[in-house]
Amino acid sequence: MANSLMKSTTMHPLIGHDQLQTSLGRACHLGNLPSGVLLHGGPGVGKQHLALWIAQVLLCPHKTPSGPCMVCKSCRLSLKVGHPDLHWFFPVSRPKNTRPSNLGAALETARQDSLIRKRKNFLRPTSAYTEIQGIYLATIKHLRNQVYKRPSMGSSQVFILGDAQAMISRDSTSEAANALLKILEEPPSGTFFLITCDILRRLPATIISRTIPIHLAGIPTSEVKNFLMENLEIEEKKADKSARLSRGSIGRSLGFLTEDENEGTLEFARQKSFHLLRACLQTNRTLIYQESIKLAGTSSRTLGPVIDSLGDALRDLALFILGDQDKIVNTDTIRFLEGVCSKRNIHPRSITESFGYLDQAKEQMDSNVNAQLIITNLLINVQEKLSGRSK
CATH class of the missing domain: 3.40.50.300 (P-loop containing nucleotide triphosphate hydrolases)
Structure with a gap:
């Protein structure tokens, strides 16, 4: 940048x-x-x-x-x-x-x-x-x-x-x-x-x-991309990636860019969300507890970007299963999604129904519930929903 x-x-x-x-x-x-x-x-x-x-x-x-x-x-x-x-x-x-x-x-x-x-x-x-x-x-x-x-x-x-x-x-x-x-x-x-x-x-x-x-609604992805390229001289591939992830927000798009050789804060949250998704896709809870332990001492009010990014990752998984890849925002995770679908038979409805748990986690976050408890319950609920064990 x-x-x-x-x-x-x-x-x-x-x-x-x-x-x-x-x-x-x-x-x-x-x-x-x-x-x-x-x-x-x-x-x-x-x-x-x-x-x-x-x-x-x-x-x-x-x-x-x-x-x-x-x-x-x-x-x-x-x-x-x-x-x-x-x-x-x-x-x-x-x-x-x-x-x-x-x-x-x-x-x-x-x-x-x-x-x-x-x-x-x-x-x-x-x-x-x-x-x-x-x-x-x-x-x-x-x-x-x-x-x-x-x-x-x-x-x-x-x-x-x-x-x-x-x-x-x-x-x-x-x-x-x-x-x-x-x-x-x-x-x-x-x-x-x-x-x-x-x-x-x-x-x-x-x-x-x-x-x-x-x-104020989000602005078109194309306008976000053009702003990044014309005003910040971001190369087209990086601008396209950030614009896709921006939800129509220039401020949000900047969070996925590298500044002074440091990873953007929202890019960090995005990477973290895929660690959480991998934990949800396991057949046991070992990774879930490992991810929860990493949050020791973390304020629950800082979890919002990670939970939002987890929602984007789940949405992309559903789109891949439905064959609607053009709408995927995390375009650098296609191979990961292919691997998931080759090993698991996940119904898109299960993914859609899991979004309620993300909303619940955000409500707990606003109420200042312990961060480790929020993430542990969220990942277990999503894991059970994706596996078909949840009612």
Whole structure:
């Protein structure tokens, strides 16, 4: 990957959401944009990027129906997320060894440090978190304090709350949500809230009811591939592989690429998922327990990418059995799938029915169930379903 392109200090153009940009740009120009907008869709499809673009339009004094002017001082600051009236909040790791009385200040320091890193590199892959990150009650309180301050440059302020589903439950999601709800119910004049989340049902219904939900679908695989080739100079074979695995998400596609000679975090999760699938395909549980032991000390909240990749691997197996190989996303595993089908007689229906266990594992993950227990139960259930022993 070309690092000089990866580490851009200004936002690259938003890809694949032209019609939505046109509608939102016109609403901003006419002053019709609601004070609360909720952008939801899969990880890496461009929700926060779109939120930052909307903020740029709202803060631009020379906006047109097609969007911001791109040349004024406000636009130049917005493009670097340095506008004093643009406030971007997102999940951060809870600072260690911090007293409750100092938590708010420590979280704000962590957010500012993360903002510095984001400004240095806007084009970042959707990553597999190695530790729990969240939006805490103390963060929402800090946001609330900012809301009631006067704008610094113009007449408007924009607050972006990214990945809002990450409001931490053990820090009392209801308290954080209620604090946010009070702000959304009576926002000061000229104040806008742009909230993003991956899965709508993970947000409290009260938050959803105070906003206008807008869904961002994945973009065509061909557009993801072209972006990687034209903007990052990725060779066609690698770009095609990453685009197939991307689910229509540029951010996700970046996670399958090598950067600075390091394997992408989502590529690591993909490789791990095939170890898990091999364990499920054995006639005994030895490999299942071996894979579970490797997860000792792992936070269950970091299992999401591996479980997602296991779902892709199972789907590919079903497609191979059905003879629909053109739709397989893990194209480098064809020989492995051939080997499986030559030794096992697996009915596609058994694979389809096993997806319920993946959903169950994700629910347990959200409830912070022990990671080893989650994976052990998941693999045993899938193994029994594929073998035909499950009812």
